[in-house]
Amino acid sequence: xxxxxxxxxxxxxxxxxxxxxxxxxxxxxxxxxxxxxxxxxxxxxxxxxxxxxxxxxxxxxxxxxxxxxxxxxxxxxxxxxxxxxxxxxxxxxxxxxxxxxxxxxxxxxxxxxxxxxxxxxxxxxxxxxxxxxxxxxxxxxxxxxxxxxxxxxxxxxxxxxxxxxxxxxxxxxxxxxxxxxxxxxxxxxxxxxxxxxxxxxxxxxxxxxxxxxxxxxxxxxxxxxxxxxxxxxxxxxxxxxxxxxxxxxxxxxxxxxxxxxxxxxxxxxxxxxxxxxxxxxxxxxxxxxxxxxxxxxxxxxxxxxxxxxxxxxxxxxx
Numbered sequence: 001x002x003x004x005x006x007x008x009x010x011x012x013x014x015x016x017x018x019x020x021x022x023x024x025x026x027x028x029x030x031x032x033x034x035x036x037x038x039x040x041x042x043x044x045x046x047x048x049x050x051x052x053x054x055x056x057x058x059x060x061x062x063x064x065x066x067x068x069x070x071x072x073x074x075x076x077x078x079x080x081x082x083x084x085x086x087x088x089x090x091x092x093x094x095x096x097x098x099x100x101x102x103x104x105x106x107x108x109x110x111x112x113x114x115x116x117x118x119x120x121x122x123x124x125x126x127x128x129x130x131x132x133x134x135x136x137x138x139x140x141x142x143x144x145x146x147x148x149x150x151x152x153x154x155x156x157x158x159x160x161x162x163x164x165x166x167x168x169x170x171x172x173x174x175x176x177x178x179x180x181x182x183x184x185x186x187x188x189x190x191x192x193x194x195x196x197x198x199x200x201x202x203x204x205x206x207x208x209x210x211x212x213x214x215x216x217x218x219x220x221x222x223x224x225x226x227x228x229x230x231x232x233x234x235x236x237x238x239x240x241x242x243x244x245x246x247x248x249x250x251x252x253x254x255x256x257x258x259x260x261x262x263x264x265x266x267x268x269x270x271x272x273x274x275x276x277x278x279x280x281x282x283x284x285x286x287x288x289x290x291x292x293x294x295x296x297x298x299x300x301x302x303x304x305x306x307x308x309x310x311x312x313x314x315x316x317x318x
Contacts, residue, residue, distance in 0.1 A: 001034050001035075001036055001084065001085075001086045001087060002024050002027060002028050002031070002033050002034070002035050002036070002086060002087060002088045002090060003036050003037070003038060003058075003080075003081065003084060003086040003088065003089050003090070004017075004020055004021055004024050004035060004036070004037045004038070004054070004090050004091070005017075005020075005037075005038055005039070005077065005089065005090070005091040005092075005097065005100070005101075006020075006021070006037050006038065006039040006045065006049070007039070007092060007094060007096060007097065008039055008045060011042050011044045011045060012048070013039075013045065013048060013049070014092070014094075015158060015198070015199070016093070016097070016151075016153055017092050018052060018158035019092070019151065019153075019154065019155065019156050019157065019158045020090055020091065020092045020151045021035070021037070021052040021053065021054065021158070022052065022156050022157065022158050022159050022161075023090070023151050023155060023156045024053075024088075024090055025052075025053050025161060026156070027088065027090075027119055027121065028053075030119075030120070030121045031087065031121045033087060033088075034055050034056075035053050035054050035055065036054060036055060036056040036057070036058065036084070036086070037049050037054045037056075037057050037058070038057075038058040038059075038060060038077065038080060038171075039057070039058075039059065039060070040059075040060045040065050040066075040073065040076075041059050041060065041061055041065075041066075042059070043059055043168050043170075045057060045059070046166045046167075046168045047166070049166050050162055050163055050165065050166035051160045051161075051162045052158075052160055052161065052162075053161045053162070053163055054163070054166050055163050055165070055166060055167070056166065056167050056168075056169060057166050057167070057168050057169065058080060058084075058169050058170075058171050059169070059170050059171065060076050060080070060170075060171050060173060061170050061171070061172055062076070062172060062173060062175060064175065064180060065175075067183055067184045067185065068096065068183070068184040069179065069180050069182065069183035069184070070099050070100055070103055070182060071103055071178075071179045071180070071181065071182065072173075072175055072179040072180050072183070073096075073100050073103075074100050074101075074103030074104045074107060075103075075107065075173060075175060076171075076173035076175070077089065077100065077104050078104050078107045078108055079173045079174065080171055080173070081104075081108075081146060083171075085145075085146075086146065087121075087145075087146070087147065088146070088147045088148075088149060089101070089104065089146060089147070089148050089149070090149050090150070090151065091149070091150045091151070092151055092153070093114060093115050093116075093150040093151050093152050093153055094153075097150050098114055098150050101114070101148055101149075101150050104148060105148050108146065108148070110144050110146060110148055111142060111144065111148070112148040112149070112150070113127050113129055113140050113142065113147070113148070113149050113150075114129065114149075114150045115129045115130045115131060115150065115151075115152040116128070116129050116150060116151050116152060116155075117129060117130055117137070117152050117155050119147075119149070123143075124141055124142065124143045125140075125141070125142045125143070125144075125147050126139070126140075126141055127139070127140040127141075127142065127149070128140070129152070130152050132269070153254050154254060154256045154277040195227070195228065195229040196229060197229045197231045197246065197248065197253040197255050198254070198255060200228060200229035200255075200257055201228075201257055201258045201259070202226050202227065202228035202229070202258065202259045202260075202261070203228060203229050203230075203248070203255050203257040203259070203261070203275075203278070204219050204222060204223050204226070204228050204229070204230045204231070204260075204261045204263065205230075205231050205232060205233065205248050205260065205261070205262045205265055205275070206219050206230070206231075206232045206233070206241075206242070206263050206264055206265070206304075207232065207233040207235060207236060207262070207263065207264045207265030207266065207271075208233070208235045208236070208264060208265075208266070209265070209285065209286065209304055210232070210236065210241065210263065210264050210304065211264075211305075212241060213239075213240065213241035213242070215241075215305070216230065216232070216236075216241060216242065218304075218305065218308045219263060219308065221312055222261075222308055222311065222312055222315075225312060225315050225316070226315075228259075228261075229257075231246045231247065231248045231252075231253060231255075232246055232247060233248065233249060233265050233268075233271050234247055234249050234251065234252065234270065234271065237252070247274075248271065248274045248275055249270050249271045249273060249275075250269075250270040250271075250273040250274055251270070252274055253274060254273070254274050254275075254277070255274060255275055255277070255278065256277035256278060256279075257278055257279065258278075258279045258280065259278070259279065259280045259281075259282065260275050260278035260280070260281045260282070261284070262275070262281060262282070262283045262284070262292055262296075263284045263285075263304040263308065264284070264285060264286075264304050265283075265285070265290075265292055266285075266290050266291060266292060267283075267290055267291040267292020267293070267294075267295065268291070271292075272291075272292070272295060276295070280297045280298075281295055281296045281297050281298075282296065282297065282298045282299075282300070283296040283298070283299045283300065284299075284300045284302065284304045284307050284308065285299070285300075285301065285304075286301065286302060286303055286304075287301075288301045
């Protein structure tokens with residue numbers, strides 16, 4: 001059996017978790033195993049999980065677990081895996097997913113393989129994982145009864161493949177006060193303006209070549225016409241031209257739009273780590289030797305402050 005740890009907000013699994021369930025199906029096809037899921041409530045998740053191939057849903061119930069507490073979550077997962085004895089415990093490669101799985105590995109004295117891209121199952125687990133922001137792929141071989149894995153973001157697309165039913169099984173872990181030494185007490189949500197970088201089908205990114213915060217006005221205008229989200233490279237957030245939540249790159253947002261329009265961005269490896277999963281990349285840059293052009297499907301050599309307004313004018317005609 002393959003057990004998938006699912007993260008959710010208000011009963012709605014996040015995209016990374018749905019991608020992880022889809023990846024679990026490809027792994028289950030190799031091993032012939034069923035797919036089961038675990039989350040920290042609520043029961044209503046079962047209907048959604050069934051659509052993604054989950055036959056049993058283990059709902060961890062404890063009033064203390066409504067807020068994130070890494071050690072308590074890890075102890076809960078360890079106790080559940082001790083009971084169920086799955087072959088694999090698979091989690092999304094999110095901040096929480098990687099942190100909780102690291103604790104599970106320490107508690108179980110097992111290694112954890114993060115940022116997994118591919119798995120070949122057999123008597124031993126042959127795993128390919130990405131590192132250095134996707135600039136390096138490592139082959140890992142592990143021999144242990146329980147494989148602890150986290151999936152690299154956007155490795156697969158989330159896709160439905162429903163099963164007939166998904167049973168909900170409550171599980172109450174045995175927890176101690178010490179397991180709640182670090183716990184989230186409150187969450188302050190920021191109000192995002194415009195479209196989300198992570199879900200937008202078209203993303204426009206600006207870099208040093210934009211020149212200033214005011215220089216983004218032309219990119220915002222193009223974004224309105226294309227119904228695209230607008231973000232920036234790290235240098236633009238460091239300079240205060242864009243908010244950090246609008247950063248695209250290794251330490252910012254990892255995007256996977258149908259079209260990414262990169263304007264005035266050189267294309268350092270840290271930036272490419274955040275946009276390499278874009279279906280199509282269009283680059284506008286004055287430097288014909290900019291590294292990002294080697295990753296581009298289309299490139300326009302020239303000043304973005306001349307080219308983007310020209311594109312806007314043509315789009316307004318259509």
